Every structure is written in C-alpha cells, then in structure tokens.
C-alpha cells in the first residue's frame with residue numbers, strides 16, 4: 001500500500017510525523033504522491049491553525065476519495081467527532097496513541113467502521129516513545145525529548161491538548177542522537193512542547209541531559225528549539241561557555257515586554273528577570289543570537305503597554321522576532337477576558353514589530369559582515385537557486401555551490417544579510 005504524511009504545526013509535530021513515516025516504511029508501505037492512506041498531523045495553536053487543519057483534511061479527502069484518511073495531533077484531540085462526521089476522515093487519533101496507527105488501519109480495512117482512538121485523560125498520559133529512529137530528509141534532525149506542559153498560560157490550549165509535562169527515557173534520546181550522528185546529521189535540534197521541562201517528572205535536570213548530548217562523539221552542532229528564561233540555570237550557562245558544539249543562539253519566548261500584560265498572561269517571569277538572565281548569558285557569550293516570540297493585541301493591551309513591549313524589545317536587542325497577533329482560544333481564560341483588542345489595531349502592532357524585527361536583525365547581522373563563518377548547507381533557495389543554510393548563531397548564508405555540498409559544513413566570509 002502507498003501512503004502520504006501531511007504535517008502542520010510545530011517541530012514536535014514534524015518529529016512525530018517522521019516517526020510515523022518510519023512505522024509505515026517498516027510495515028512495507030511505500031511513500032507516494034498517489035496514496036491509499038493519507039495521515040494528516042494537525043495543529044491547534046491558533047484559530048487559523050484549526051481552520052487550516054480542517055481545510056487540509058477536507059482537501060485530501062476530496063483529492064483522494066478512495067484513500068483512508070487518518071488524522072492526528074492537537075486539533076483532532078479536541079474535535080474527533082466533528083472531523084469524522086464533517087471532514088471525511090476514517091480514523092482519528094489525538095496527541096497520544098500514534099503508535100497504534102497500524103492496528104487501527106488493519107481494523108478499519110477489515111471492518112470499514114470508522115475509528116476514534118483518543119485518550120481524553122490528557123493530564124495522566126505516559127510519554128509515548130515511538131521506538132523508531134526517524135532519518136529525516138532534511139540535514140537538520142529534530143529530536144523530541146519531552147511532551148506536554150504544566151504552565152497553563154492564560155491564552156494557551158496546549159496543556160489541554162498535549163497533557164501534562166512528561167519526559168522521554170534518557171537512553172532512548174542518547175541512542176537516537178548517536179544513530180543520527182552516525183548517519184551523517186550535522187545539527188541536532190532538541191525539541192519538545194516545553195523542552196526544558198524535561199526531567200521535572202523524573203527527577204533529572206535538562207542541563208545534565210544537554211551536557212551528555214554535547215559529549216556525543218562526532219556531534220557537530222546542538223541547538224535547543226526553545227527555552228524559557230526561568231529554565232536557563234547556571235549549569236546551562238556554563239555549557240554555553242564550555243562547549244563549541246552548542247549553537248550560539250537561544251530562542252527565549254518573551255510574549256510581552258509589559259509587566260501588566262505578562263501578569264494577565266500568567267507567564268512565569270517578569271521583565272527584570274528576563275533582562276538579567278540575558279545579561280548573564282552575554283557575559284559568557286557576548287555575540288550570541290537571541291530570538292523570541294511576541295504576542296501582540298493581548299486582551300486589554302493598551303497603547304502604553306504595547307510601547308512598553310516595543311521599548312523592552314529594543315533594550316534586550318534580540319536578533320529576530322516571531323510576531324503573533326493574539327488569537328482567542330476557546331476554553332482559555334484569555335478568550336473570556338474583557339477589552340479584546342480590535343483586529344485593525346492588532347494588525348498595526350504586528351506590522352510595527354515586524355519592522356522592528358527587521359531593524360534588529362540587520363543591526364545584529366551587520367556585526368558579522370566580513371567575518372569567517374561556518375554554515376551547514378541544507379537546501380537550494382528556489383528564488384536565488386543558491387545553496388543555503390544557517391550558521392551557529394542562526395544567520396542564513398547562501399552560496400553558489402552544487403548539490404553535492406548539501407549537508408556539508410562550509411567555511412566562508414559572511415557578506416550578505418538575508
């Protein structure tokens with residue numbers, strides 16, 4: 001039989017789709033553009049993501065009317081019945097039980113009865129290890145170490161769809177990374193739903209795991225997909241100072257630079273903590289790239305509060321921002337808060353921060369013009385048809401080289417800010 005996997009959402013979804021792909025391949029399925037089975041890994045981080053999930057399920061059912069449509073991920077965790085009866089799906093899994101996908105397929109093929117296999121007791125899930133080592137097509141490999149979240153930020157649905165924070169078995173993580181390194185992957189991106197909450201449920205420390213990973217022989221570069229200010233301990237800062245193969249880049253979500261908005265978001269830090277930690281990191285890594293996520297238009301966000309965010313971002317001097325307009329998520333506290341911000345104002349604030357992000361990125365990248373950098377060449381840029389990739393401090397570099405350089409480490413002089 002032939003299969004196709006469609007992935008929406010975050011890097012964890014990407015990782016899980018790769019693991020499911022391995023399961024299909026191990027069971028003799030062939031990946032094909034004209035599939036008998038389509039798996040759609042959905043996302044529910046915003047209402048737009050919900051809409052996209054529904055659109056993709058309907059599209060693939062329409063495009064492949066004879067195919068079995070399997071849906072999994074965060075959107076399906078909360079909308080299984082709707083997906084079965086309104087979107088043309090045949091099998092619905094949620095954010096757990098993906099390793100039952102073959103069993104469900106066999107059952108559906110023999111009975112033709114639609115299946116929902118979802119565990120709704122999300123706050124008591126055990127970590128689902130896929131026990132396959134996915135060799136992604138890209139040169140960079142994401143390795144999932146943790147799932148779920150216990151923070152309950154007032155705007156976020158993830159704790160309700162992904163469940164409580166739970167850690168993967170340490171040996172399983174180390175073995176996977178060793179296999180990926182043996183298979184030539186130069187960069188490993190450590191990821192999770194709340195990555196640095198790894199270990200909380202098993203009395204281990206994230207920074208201890210990181211040190212073990214950094215000592216894996218032949219591992220050229222390790223990047224952490226995202227880490228909160230409050231989770232960067234002194235040991236982790238020592239690792240930044242001591243190891244050459246840890247990326248000179250941290251993605252630290254800020255969400256807002258206004259103390260009053262941070263409070264309404266139920267975030268676990270304040271702006272003083274945040275900037276103090278950034279300054280501490282810059283003592284050991286003065287030219288580190290720090291990127292971040294920011295939500296604008298949070299309920300009640302006044303012009304003054306927005307300006308507080310704007311000024312605080314400039315003060316920190318991030319190298320790039322990911323900017324998101326607030327999206328009211330059903331079932332969250334923030335969705336029912338008063339003073340929801342007008343969409344036009346949200347759009348204006350998003351635009352202002354995108355302009356600021358371009359300015360800050362240019363300021364940061366300019367410091368490296370004329371300097372020698374090492375880049376892992378990943379893919380050919382469709383527009384420029386040049387081969388491009390990223391440096392340790394997340395600067396994109398493009399060079400005119402043949403495909404044989406894909407996946408290779410290449411030294412060059414940094415000349416063009418992209």
Ligand code: SF4
Nearest residue numbers: 149151152153156158
């Ligand atoms: S930390 Fe907050 S925003 Fe992040 S997944 Fe957890 S609840 Fe959501």
